[in-house]
Amino acid sequence: MIVRDARALIASEIRDLLKVADRPEITSFAGGVPDPSLFPLGDFRAVYSDLMADEAAGRRSLQYSISEGLPALRQWIVDDLASSGAVRSVDNILITCGAQQGLDMLARLLLEPGREIVVEKPSYLGAMQAFSMRRPTYVGVNMDEDGPVVAELEAAFKGGARVAYLAPDFQNPTGRSYSLERRLAVLEIARQHGAVILEDAAYSRLIYDGDALPSLLALDETHGDQNAGTVIQLGTFSKTLVPALRIGWLCAPRPVIERLVLMKQAGDLHVSTINQEVALRAARKLFPAHLGILRDAYRTKRDTMLAALDEFMPDSVTYTRPEGGMFIWLTLPENIDSRQLLEQALVDAQVAFVPGQAFFCDQSGRNTARLSFATEKLDRIRAGIERLALLIRRVHNQ
Numbered sequence: 001m002i003v004r005d006a007r008a009l010i011a012s013e014i015r016d017l018l019k020v021a022d023r024p025e026i027t028s029f030a031g032g033v034p035d036p037s038l039f040p041l042g043d044f045r046a047v048y049s050d051l052m053a054d055e056a057a058g059r060r061s062l063q064y065s066i067s068e069g070l071p072a073l074r075q076w077i078v079d080d081l082a083s084s085g086a087v088r089s090v091d092n093i094l095i096t097c098g099a100q101q102g103l104d105m106l107a108r109l110l111l112e113p114g115r116e117i118v119v120e121k122p123s124y125l126g127a128m129q130a131f132s133m134r135r136p137t138y139v140g141v142n143m144d145e146d147g148p149v150v151a152e153l154e155a156a157f158k159g160g161a162r163v164a165y166l167a168p169d170f171q172n173p174t175g176r177s178y179s180l181e182r183r184l185a186v187l188e189i190a191r192q193h194g195a196v197i198l199e200d201a202a203y204s205r206l207i208y209d210g211d212a213l214p215s216l217l218a219l220d221e222t223h224g225d226q227n228a229g230t231v232i233q234l235g236t237f238s239k240t241l242v243p244a245l246r247i248g249w250l251c252a253p254r255p256v257i258e259r260l261v262l263m264k265q266a267g268d269l270h271v272s273t274i275n276q277e278v279a280l281r282a283a284r285k286l287f288p289a290h291l292g293i294l295r296d297a298y299r300t301k302r303d304t305m306l307a308a309l310d311e312f313m314p315d316s317v318t319y320t321r322p323e324g325g326m327f328i329w330l331t332l333p334e335n336i337d338s339r340q341l342l343e344q345a346l347v348d349a350q351v352a353f354v355p356g357q358a359f360f361c362d363q364s365g366r367n368t369a370r371l372s373f374a375t376e377k378l379d380r381i382r383a384g385i386e387r388l389a390l391l392i393r394r395v396h397n398q
C-alpha cells in the first residue's frame with residue numbers, strides 16, 4: 001500500500017497542472033531552474049578537453065574514488081567557506097549528489113516517524129519531500145521581515161523539536177533573507193536547546209544588492225574543534241556553475257560526517273569522480289568572474305519583474321523584494337485561490353507560476369504564489385506580469 005501525505009498530493013496536482021508550462025506560448029515563472037543561456041559552455045568544453053588530454057588526471061577522473069569526495073575539491077570548498085568567515089577543515093566536508101542528496105541523508109540520520117522538525121512557513125518543497133520519507137511531525141514557524149518569529153522558534157524547541165531546517169539567504173520560495181540580529185538570535189536559541197540547524201545555502205552566492213551577511217555556519221564559531229558545531233550547512237554548485245554536474249556538499253561536525261560517509265558508501269559509493277574533477281576545475285577557472293556575470297544577469301531580470309509588478313499589480317497584491325536568489329513571492333487577496341488562478345492563468349494569460357500552498361507544511365497559504373524571474377527573457381517577463389495582473393484584477397473583482 002502506498003501512503004501519500006496531503007502535501008505530496010498537492011505537489012503532484014500542481015505538477016500535473018504545470019505540464020503545459022513548457023509550451024512555447026506559455027511565459028513560465030514556474031521553474032526553479034537556472035537560466036541555461038548563462039551556462040559557461042565554452043569553458044566547460046575546455047575543461048573537459050584539458051582533463052581528457054591529461055593522461056594521468058584523465059584516467060584518475062574515470063576511476064572510483066573515496067566516499068567523502070575528492071580531497072582537492074573539499075579543500076576548495078573549505079577555502080571558499082573561509083573567505084566568507086566560516087573556518088572549517090576538509091574533514092568537515094562530504095561531497096553529495098547535489099544538496100538534495102544531503103537533505104535526504106540528513107533526513108535518514110536525524111529523523112524518524114513522529115520526530116519533530118522545524119521548518120519555515122513556507123519552506124523549500126524539495127526539502128520537505130526528503131524529510132517526509134521519514135514521516136516526521138512538522139512544526140511550522142511563521143516568518144516576519146527579519147526571519148523566523150523568535151517566540152515561535154523558541155516554543156518549537158521548548159516543545160521538544162531538536163532539528164530545524166532554515167534558509168537564511170534568498171529563500172526558495174519567498175526570496176527572503178534573515179537580518180544579522182535574527183541570525184544571531186536563531187543560533188543562540190538553537191544552542192540553548194541543544195538543537196541542530198540544517199542551513200540551506202543553495203542561493204547564498206546569488207546576491208544582487210549590498211554585502212553578504214555571515215551565514216549561520218560562519219556565526220557558529222567552533223574554535224578549530226572539528227567535532228563541534230550547532231549548524232550543518234548544505235551547499236551546491238547547481239546555481240553557481242551548472243546543476244547537471246550534481247555536485248553539492250555538506251559541512252558538518254566530524255561525528256556527523258563519519259556517519260554520513262558510511263551511509264554514502266552503502267548508498268552509491270561516491271559522487272561521480274569525473275563530475276567532481278570537472279566541478280573543481282570549472283570553479284578554479286570561473287570563480288569569482290562567473291558569479292559576477294550571473295549576478296548582473298539575474299539582477300536585471302529581478303528588477304524587470306519588480307518594475308512590472310509595481311506598474312501593473314493592484315494594491316491588493318503584495319510581494320517580496322528579494323536581494324538575491326531567483327524568486328519573488330506573491331500574496332494575493334484572500335478570496336483568490338492560487339491553484340484556481342493558475343488554471344485560468346495558463347489558459348487566459350499564457351502565464352505559469354507555482355501556487356504557494358505546496359510550500360507550507362500545514363497546507364495554508366492558498367492565496368500565495370511563487371514567481372521565478374530566472375529563465376524568461378526581459379520582454380517576456382514584463383508582458384507576462386502585465387497579463388497576470390490583468391487576470392488578477394478581473395478575478396478579484398468578480
Ligand SMILES: Cc1ncc(COP(=O)(O)O)c(C=O)c1O
Nearest residue numbers: 098099100124172202236238248
Ligand atoms: C533551496 C534549495 N535547496 C536545495 C536544492 C537542491 O539543489 P541541488 O540538489 O541541485 O544541489 C534546491 C534546488 O532547487 C533548492 O532550491
